[in-house]
Amino acid sequence: MPDRSEGRPPSDETLRDELARIRRDNARLRDELVHLERERDRLRRENERLKNELDAARRAGARQAAPFSKGPAAAHPKRPGRKAGAAHGRHGQRPVPVRVDETHEAGLPPACPHCGGAVHETRVANQYQEDLPRVRPVVRRFRVHIGRCTQCHRRVQGRHPWQTSDALGAAAVQLGPQAIAWAVILNKQFGVSFGKIATLYHQRLGLTLTRGAIVRALHRTARQAAPTYAALCRTIRGSPMVVPDETGWRVNGRLHWLWAFATPDTTVYAIHAGRGFPQAAATLGAEFAGVLVRDGWAPYRQFTQAAHQTCLAHVLRRSRLLTHDHPRAPMPGAVHAILQRALALRDRRRAGAISAHGLASARGRLIAQLGTVLERTSTVPEVERFAAHLTREFSAIFSFLFDPTVDATNWRAEQALRPAVVTRKLAGGGNRSAHGARTQQILASVLRTAHQRGLDAGAIVAGLLHHQAPSVAPALLPPPQ
Helix, strand or coil, X not given: CCCCCCCCCCCHHXXXXXXXXXXXXXXHHHHHHHHHHHHHHHHHHHHHHHHHHHXXXXXXXXXXXXXXXXXXXXXXXXXXXCCCCCCCCCCCCCCCCCCCCCCCCCCCCCCCCCCCCCCCCCCCCCCXXXXXCCCCCCXXXXXXXXXXXXXXXXXXXXXXXXXXXXXXXXXXXXXXXXXXXXXXXXXXXXXXXXXXXXXXXXXXXXXXXXXXXXXXXXXXXXXXXXXXXXXXXXXHHCCCEEEEEEEEEEECCEEEEEEEEECCCCEEEEEEXXXXXXXXXXXXXXXXXXXXXXXXXXXXXXXXXCEEEECHHHHHHHHHHHHHHCCCCHHHHHHHHHHHHHHHHHHHHHCCCCCHHHHHHHXXXXXHHHHHHHHCCCCCHHHHHHHHHHHHCHXXXXXXXXXXXXXXXXXXXXXXXXXXXXHHHHCCCEECCHHHHHHHXXXXXXXXXXXXXXXXXXXXXXXXXXXXXXXXXXXXXCCCC
């Protein structure tokens, strides 16, 4: 620095040196700034890459309907099967059949197969074999009597109770109700393709038919079951608790959404082009006044007349991820602990280990504790978004502790979507037409509801085909209250 103690102005040479030094420092700082900006951009790209890899790994771990890679195989895997010891579990074996259709004698050989000596019988033991009979198609011929009314002169045609159609002429050879019911179950419940169904019928059942014939039979079955589907929708709308969820679906290659609305004894599927409130209300009804057990998807909150329970499994999963990603943020861990105590309180109520007064006191403490946790602020954006989500959902977090009939999670809808996810993977993502989508939602709803109620789905489908006009299956009417 120039010496100004004597009050003289600095010389030109001193100023030039000072200016040169400032310029050098400025150039050095500019170079450092450019370097830091490049390093910042590199770290930002690296952070995005790592976040994408982490999200991909989490999605891979949560995927349904294998096959998906589970990573490299263990170098020294454990031996499969039950472990040795007294506490390895109950032995499982097939029970002895209650009915025996055939008895065959497995006699002793005339001589010992080892040494050729005489054999003396000591006892007779029983062995049972459960097998399938050889399937041979039953061909029925209906001699359809045709006449004409003597008064109005209109054509009148007879119909046998076992007939499924009045078609004659080119359409006189048809599939029977049991064959169609099998095709419905194989395709809509187990996700077997039409080509594989045709191969199975030809090779193992002796029926020759095309994929197109199966498709037309399923469409006809859906038309017969349309009133039953409408009755199931009315049952859902009048249920005290409904668990909805949705997943991606494709119709003619375009993105749609498959909705599932589940109760303890009824499930309705609906395929719509959107994922908003109008689509949910089309099945559930905009005035639904029961309890909705749902995830945090915003359109569900538009059911203003309904009571709500948010899925705790989704909240717990998100709190675990935030605790792992931001271990210094206390809020996610505190939320996780409070919700776990709430679930433990539910279990104690189910076991009858707590009184009504004790339940109310413990429930009030949990609500107050969660409110206190949510009042804290955080500098982590992800944690702040989580806190904002919980604040919006606060009134729907502990509903299951007020009403014992309300589920704490949306597991019913998640389980209802699993067969559809399998079908989606095997059927190219969905349906090829809007007609196929309608058939999908009707038949899948009938089969899933029959499964929930422990009914014979094949008998229900066959019964619908026997009716001359579309009708409601009596077994799928709303159960008595």
